[in-house]
Amino acid sequence: MKVMVAVKRVVDYAVKVRIKADKSGVETSNTKMSMNPFCEIAVEEALRIKEAGRASEVVVVSMGGEQCVETIRTGLAMGADRGLHVITQDSSSLFPLAVAKLLQALVSSEQPRLLLLGKQAIDDDCNQTGQMVAGLLGWPQATFASKVSISDDKESVCVEREVDGGIETIQLQLPAVVTADLRLNTPRYATLPNIMKAKKKSIQRVTPEELNVVIGSDLEVLEVTEPPKRKAGVMVASVDELLDKLKNEARVF
């Protein structure tokens, strides 16, 4: 069984981001970029499925400019078998629907039985791609997975999802789309032997035209601004003053 994992190159989780002077977006030049943490968790899950003997191949997919190759290499260094790179002009024009359409095209040519993604990207927090691609493919979907178990006959997958009310357990017929949440697993470190092997693994390049997908978007980013700064706390001298402030300024009651 083939497992496909879609990964995204984003600003590193630990970096303090800054807004560009023209407010068109976040400053990405000269900032550290790495694989989206949820995508990392998805890759780890795919590798665990392979190590458990339920999958034969793990393919890592990413879309964007030349630098995406680094992110795919990270996936390969963790243990994936091969990579797929969809080259586009630049990464900023790829909104979830475009990505979903590209994934749909790739899935029809690669024919994986399981498509794993991170639940959302930390740069846009959209939380849409997994759901959209499942809709386009007509595949069942399990989002916010905190546990994934493929059945012995590899015909279905049992997923525990983190929902507002608690944990929901559902069973899906394969092929299916699963998006990974934080507590699914802890991704492994890429060890040196694997990093060396990753250099020799193949990364296939395709263009959107070859996949017959038109990249366009109905969305336009107007402006990106910082949230208002947290105001400093106020020291109060007595309980009466506290009550007064709660009532009149904070309007708690």
Place this chain on the structure above:
Amino acid sequence: MNKRCTLLTRLSIRARSTGDEENSSSTTLDTSRYTFFFHEFSLSFQNLIARVSPGKKWLENCRAYSVPASSKVVRDERFATLDDQDIKHFSGIVGSKGLVVDKDELEVANTDWMRKFKGSAQLLLRPQSSNQVAEILKYSSSRRIAVVPQGGNTGLVGGSVPVFDEVIVNLGAMNSIISFDEVSGILICEAGCILETLDKFLADKGFMFPLDLGAKGSCQIGGNVSTNAGGLRLIRYGSLHGNILGLEVVLSDGTILDMLSSLRKDNTGYDLKQLFIAGAEGTLGVVTKVAVLTPQKLPSVNVGFLACTDYTSCQKMLLEARKHLGEVLSAFEFIDSFALDMVLKHSGDRHPLPDAKEKFYLLIETTGSNQSHDKEKLDNFVETVLTQGLVVDGTIAQDNTQISNFWHIREAWFLQLPPLGKAGAVYKYDLSIPIKDLYNLVEILRERLATVVAYGHLGDGNLHLNISAPDYDEKASFFFQLLAKIEPFVYEWTAAHKGSVSAEHGLGFMKAHAIHYSRSPETVELMRKMKAMLDPNGILNPYKVIA
């Protein structure tokens, strides 16, 4: 060891004769940890001999160590004791918010980071300007009141806390950044600025502080300067001697010495500021302002955590790293498997290489301006050392979170383990040894003793040795025997290999008697003369550095 012997002698004698508790103005170890000692030692003298080092007379034991100890442990009676007049005068200088007599605050300021040394200062002063510091010192000099300059109190050799009732002058209130030149990268700030704060301030401007160490969240730049802290990136940015362009220092008589130039090159006369960086440790003057040359903050950082089978491979790795990584190498640290296991047990970090069972681990960092260029260098380096068999396994951090995880493992030794409810008592040694001999000391000690762990700045030839005694439930004799096996052997071995008994931690109180292991008598004599010249009344940080 020395102080313990003498202290216990006095305790037992007192216990025998009057049953009093120990005099509060004498040096105490952290008594809460050793209360069981004192219980036991309220027994008779004879019992003591029987318990301690059976087969060897206790007095003989003590005599071997206590001669220098007694001179170090007794309070110098030439120093005045504080009276109300003094407190009133100080209050006039620093104001009511600069004067601290609160018992709890004093308790904290009197105890060092390792909780090994505890003074009994009755007064803490927090001056807000260099002028206030000058007035404090002028008055203290005239009244012969002993003074301890204190910064973040993160020193590891007891240099930042009083030995007896010296007045603590804490520079924490002098924490403003005076100026920063964005073209030259020269930062001028007061001595009480916390290192991490300075680094964050510089990061916003695209620069970084050339010094980085585990204590950065608490240590203050004045203390770093006085101790010449080495830190994790000495291999790349050099020591503070090269990075500090100017200092403002207050001398013991209250003179403010303005050497705060911010010139890269200035060869006019003797470079006196070097005297106050390193070695001085607050005994020659109080640093109040610092001018530092800061390097650019380069965006591309890569960290590798590598496993080697033996120490020879580690040395070869250093060579290869210098060859292949060259100018982008910014840190080369090592940690042995015992140290790593202990860290992982107590800090909750994940083992970066769970399958590796090697004895040595290296943390190598590169910092550069071009990510792809550095990655290529790192890849070439890794491939070379893998083919040569110098490393058996390893991992390269794929994102910033992994980078900070790896660093946390190396820094946990300072951050997590010191308070050491976690691993018992720890004897820490910080030695500079020629790289080729460095690990031999560890192996020799391991044959003699129980838990010896080693880690350090391999790139600088700096070994941090930690020997832990398991439990405070052990009988007292265990401690004497343990310490007797370590000191003075460690110092003698280091001296024999032409190393230094204190690479970066300084001498402080703990190693004040050990200076002769690394410096010739003539050198030490000249140091005494300089101290006498700059501090004739000897009020600055007495009992430390040169015993």
